[in-house]
Amino acid sequence: MTEPATFLRIRDLRIGFGSGHEAVRGVDLSAERGETVALVGESGCGKSLTALALLGLLPPGASATGSAVLDGTELVGRDERALRRIRGARAGMVFQDPMSSLNPTTPVGAQIAEVLAIHTRMSRSARRRRAVELMESVGIPDAAARARQMPHQLSGGMRQRVMISIALAGRPDLLIADEPTTALDVTVQAQVLALLRERARDTVLLFITHDMGVVAEIADRVAVMYAGRIVETGPVRAVLDAPRHPYTAALLRSVPDPDRPVAGELPTIPGQVPAAGERIEGCPFRPRCARATDRCLTPPDLTPDETGGSVACWHPHELTEAAS
Amino acid sequence: MTAVLPRRRLAALPATPRYIAGRIGQALLALFGVVTIVFFALRLSGDPARLLVPEGATAADIARVRDRLGLNDSLWHQYTTFLGDAVHGNLGYSYVQNRPATDLLAERLPYTANLAVAALVLSLLFGVTVGTVTALKRGRWQERVLMPIVLAGQAMPAFWTGLLLVLVFSVGLRWLPSTGYDGPLSLLLPSVTLAALSAAAIARVTRGAMLEQLAQDYVRTARAKGAGTWRLVTRHLARNTAIPVLTVAALELANLLGGAVVTEVIFAWPGLGQLTVQSVAARDFPVVQAIVLLASAVYVVVNLATDLLYGVIDRRVAAGGGTA
Secondary structure (H helix, E strand, O other), rough: OOOOOOEEEEEEEEEOOOOOOOOEEEEEEEEEEOOOEEOOOOOOOOHHHHHHOOOOOOOEEEEEEEEEEOEEOOOOOOOOOHHHHHOOOOOOOOOHHHHHHHHOOHHHHOOOOOHHHOEEEEEEHHHHHHHHHHHHHOOOOOOHHOOOOOHHHHHHHHHHHHHHHHHHHHOOOEEEEOOOOOOOOOOHHHHHHHHHHHHHOOOOOEEEEHHHHHHHHOEEEEEEOOOOOOEEEEEEEHHHHHHOOHHHHHHHOOOOOOOOOOOOOOOOOOOOOOOOOOOOOOOOOHHOOEEEEEHHHOOOOOOOOOOEEEEEEOOOOOOOOOOH | OOOOOOOOOOOOOOOOOOHHHHHHHHHHHHHHHHHHHHEEEEEEHHHHHHOOOOOOHHHHHHHHHHHOOOOOOHHHHHHHHHHHHOOOOOEEOOOOOOOOOHHHHHHHHHHHHHHHHHHHHHHHHHHHEEEEEEHHHOOOOHHHHHHHHHHHHOOOOHHHHHHHHHHHHHHHHOOOOOOOOOOOOHHHHHHHHHHHHHHHHHHHHHHHHHHEEEEEEEEHHHHOOOHHHHHHHHHHHHHHHHHHHHHHHHHHHHHHHHHHHHHHHHOOOOOHHHHHHHHHHHOOOHHHHHHHHHHHHHHHHHHHHHHHHOOOOOHHHOOOOOOO
16 A cells, blocks of 8 residues: 655745846645645745745746646646636735725625636535525634625624635645735634634644744644744644744744743844845854754755654753743 | 825714805806916907907907907906806807807717717726736736736827827728717727826726725735635725726816817817817907816716715715714
């Protein structure tokens, strides 16, 4: 018996701009159906570009190479025609700001039903009924009346629920959520996270965030990105409890933890993320890393370890070593 | 013409009866002002009696004509008489044709309205198409081909475009009549001449609005649903770009309905534009006053209708703006 093929397998994904600048430099990532993978990193690390590339929605001037296979379907390098059949049907996406991501002059129900108009042969009335069902399934009360309302008439949380309905309408195999809770109130954030966790049981959920606190709540596995590369990946508990890459450890130290109060200021990571186009020899984190040596002038590869995770570092924290 | 188009997009603008009544009151005030200015300005332009009498007429003949036209009364008396009659719908008799000015206008208006509507339809078709295509194909060959055509259309004055069209299609190819009104075919050349000017303005506004909307997040959402370009334009961008395009189109319509003087003269078109030229040349005060009154009324009505339409296109306008 052969091992079942991985449901989503991203191989050596690279995203470059016409100027020659490479923003994503070889991302490898795989996930099984029902698994939630958090892609974590600071702004500009390439996590959003990675997600957009999976839908062929890169901004003008950017292009992707490599491969991303979702249940037998290649997503990278496809023509517009093929991509249109994938978007909305095989892969759905929830964006950060639900207000600007919804069409301001169209009732929300119609915006959900549009996915069905594009990808199914359902009748107009069936599409409308299905849109209301979807709204009910994401916890929108009085959905039939809400469906006729405009985005500005809904609260932020309700708007994000509408966005999730849109992403789920085509029953996708891959659900991408790009900072879906960042623009929401804290109390609403938890509800939206719970909803995503519940509704993503049959899909791969690729959850993009810069917030380590959110990662613990939603993800099965986590992949930490820095300067266009994945520097550490592994089961969420293992990575959060015992980060191996110095960057992951530093990121975790900069998250406030009620169990471990800090005196004075929260620790920050010295230095800055490399600027777009800036070339750093060897490990990209080297200039900011306390553990860096001459060996780090050679770029480290992502190497699996015995925890089921991988780390790209010449001097990782030992497994016995505490994160502090 | 004093009516200024409001540029507010999302400002409070509830279409209540009180609001409409207020706008109509403002409109009447504007009409009164315009008519008053025109009334006195005309009387500074010279003596119509001199143009009405045959060559070699004596001073006594002229005085008799002046007396018959009521031009020997005091200016104040003439003005109050005019206003009193105008309120009752009597705009006076043409000095030249000795018929009610309103009859002359009623005779000419259908021709001008035909021409105006035909020109507006043509310029909307061409302007919106070109504006949309050049926005979608920014920096590609379509833009480089279409933009110069738009600019040429706008740069060429009507008397030049008109003569060129007559030369090619009437004199050269003998396909279309060159002057006068002789069936629907004769509408073609004058409306194309007029449309060349309006289309450029509409194309530029459409392009600007499209570029602005294309950068919005909801466009990315629509693409993430699998929407193609046609759906994107017709279902999403059309409504969101309609307000600025409609504003310009309404302005053009109001201008065209006032009579396209140059174009009507070139094509000997029996509309208001020609009547304006003839009446001004003959110092036919009542007819000029009636034309100005009509043109301003059209302006005001078109503007009011446009304002009310904003609320239909974008319900945020009707609701009084702002987010929920």
